[in-house]
Amino acid sequence: MSLIAPPLALYIHMPWCVKKCPYCDFNSHGLRSEPPPYADYINHLLADLDADRADFAAALEGRPVISIFFGGGTPSLFSPELIDRLLDGVRERLPLVDNAEITLETNPGTVEHGRFDGYLAAGVNRISFGVQSFDDDKLRRLGRIHSSDEAEAAVKSAQDAGYANINLDLMYALPQQTLAGALTDVARAVALQPTHISHYQLTLEPNTAFAANPPPLPDDDHAWAMQEACEAHLADAGYGQYEISAYALPDRRCTHNLNYWRFGDYLGIGAGAHGKLSDTGTGQVHRRWKTRHPRAYLEAAGGATRIGGDSVVSPAELPFEYMLNALRLIDGVPMADFAERTGLPAERIAAVLTADCQRGWLHDDPQRLRTTTLGQRFLNDVIASFLD
Template structure:
C-alpha cells in the first residue's frame, strides 16, 4: 500500500508557567526570581522551525498548515507582540490554509485585562482556558493560581475583545468531589457560553506531586457516574460529544485536536515538543521530539542538540499508534483511512477488529471504525488489543 500524506498542523510549546500544579506531568517549568528570556525563545522557535523544514523538506513540500496550537506551560505569559512576531515568522516559512485555526492556551490567572485584543490582532482566533473547576476549594487543592470569579472574568474579557471561539478545560473526579459538585462545574461553564468544553477525569500521573502523595479521589464507579451525568448535561445544552473528553457546539470542533485523532501530521517546535511527519515518497512515518529543558533547548539554537529523539514508527507499532488516536473519536474514522495513513494493508488488523466486534467493543460497520458505548468505557483495553 502507498502512504498518503495527511493534513499538517504545527504545535508550539511554551514551557513556562507561574507555578507547577501538583497533578501536571506536562513539560512545564515554574517561574523563578528572574523572568524567562521570552524574546530569545521566540527567535529560537523560528530557528527550530527552519531546521525542521530543512530536515523534512521533501515530506513537507506543497503541504499547507491547517492549524496551529500554542500549548504549555502557559503561553499567555508571552506578550501579544511576541506571539505576533512568531506567527509572522511562521507565515513567512509555511503556507497556511485560509482561516487556519490558531489556538492559544491560557491560564485565567495570568492574563492581563486588555491582552486579548492583542492576541486577536496577532492572528490567534481561538482561546483555550485552563479553568479546571469553578469551586474555589477544589482550585486550591489542584494548586491553581486563579479563583472561580477570575476565571469567569477572563472568559468574559476574551468575549468582549471579540473572541467567538473559546474552549474551557474542566476536570472531574477531583479530590473529595461529589456528583453535585461536578455537575455544578459544568453548569457554570455552560453559563459562559463557550463554543467548546474539554471535560476530563483527573488521573494520577507518574512523577507528579499527586502521584507521590495521592489526594482522596472518588472511586471508579463514582467517577463514571460523574462522566455520564455531565455528558448528559452538556448534551442538553447543545454540546455534542465527539471525542472521549471533548464536547462542542455545531461546527466548533477543535480542528487541531481532530487532526491528531485522525492520525494527521504535525511539526512540533519548542522545548519538549513532539512531532509526526509522513513521507509519502519513502513510505515512512517519523516521530521527532525536542529536548525537554528550556535552557538546553535554547542553547542548541536549531542544532542537533535541540532534538531529544527521532525514530521511524515500525510497521509493528503502527496499528496501535493509529488506533490510540482514531478510536478516541465517538464517530470513529473511515475504515479505509487506516491503509491510507499507515501504508499497511487492512488485513493486518483484521484479526483484532474481529475480536473487538465479538466483545462488543466496535460497531459492526464495514465502512467505519468506531467504538460502542461499551468500547468507550473500556477504551484502553480496546486500543491494547492492537498492540503488536
C-alpha cells in the first residue's frame, strides 16, 4: 500500500493567558508584570512557518490549507491588527482553499467591545469561546477569570459583530456538580444559539494543580448520567453529536478538528505546537513538535533550536495513532481510509477488529470502522486494543 496525501491544516499556538487554570495541562503561561512580546512573537511564527516550508517542501507541494486554528493559551490576547498581520503572512506563504475555516479561541474575560469587528476583518470566520460553565460558583472553582454574565455578553458581542459560526466549550462533572446543574449549563449555552458546542468531562490531568489537590468530583456513574442527559438535551435542540465531545447544528461541524480525527495532516507553528505530515514519496508519517517554553522559542528565532523533536511514526505505531483519532467520530470512518492514510493493509488490524466486534465495542461492518454505544463508553480500552 502507499500513502495518499490527506487534507492539510495549520495550527498556530499562542502560549499566553491571563492566569493558568488549575485543571489545564496545555502549554499556557500566565501573564507576569512585563507584557509578552506579542508583535515579536508574530515575526517568529512566520519565521517558523518559513523554516517548516523549507524542510517539508516536497510533502507540501500543491496542497492548499483547508483550515487554520489559533489555540492557546488565549489567542484573543493578541490584537486584531497582529492577527491580521499574521494571516496576511500565512496567505503569502501557503495557498488557502476558498472560504477556509479560520478559528480563534477566545476567553470571555479577555475580549473588549469592538474587537470582534477587527478579527472578522482580518479573516477570522469562527470564534470558539472557553465558557466551561454558566454557574459562577463553578467558574470560581475552575479558576476562570470571567462570570456567566460576561460570557453571555461576549457571545452576543461576537454575534452583533457579524459572526455566524461560534463554538462554546462546556465542561461537565465539575466539582460537586449535580445532574440538574450540568443540564442548566447546557440549556444556557443552547439559549445563546451557537452553531457548535464542545461538551467534555473535566478530568484530572498530571502536573496540574487539580491533580496535586483533587477537588470533589462526581463519580463515573454520575458523570456518565450527565453525559447521556446532556447529549439528549443537545439532540432535542438540534445539535447532532458527531464526535465524543462535539455537537453541531447541520453543516456546522468543525473542519479543523474533523481533519485531526480523520488522521489528516497539519503544520504546527508556535511554542509547543505539534504537526503531522504524510510524505507520499517516502510513504512515511512524520511528526514534529516545537520547543515548549515561549522564551526558548523566541530565542530560536526560527532556527533549528525551535524544534522540540522530530519523529517518523513506525508501522507498529500507526494503527494505534490512527485509531486514537478516528474512533472518536460517532459515525466512524470508511474502512478504506485506514489503508490510504497509514499506508498499511487492512489485514494488519483484522484480528483486533474481530476481537473488538466480539466484545461489542465495534460494529461488524466491513465497509466502515465505527464504535458501538458500549465502545464509546469504553473508548480508551478500544483504542488501547490497537497497541502493537
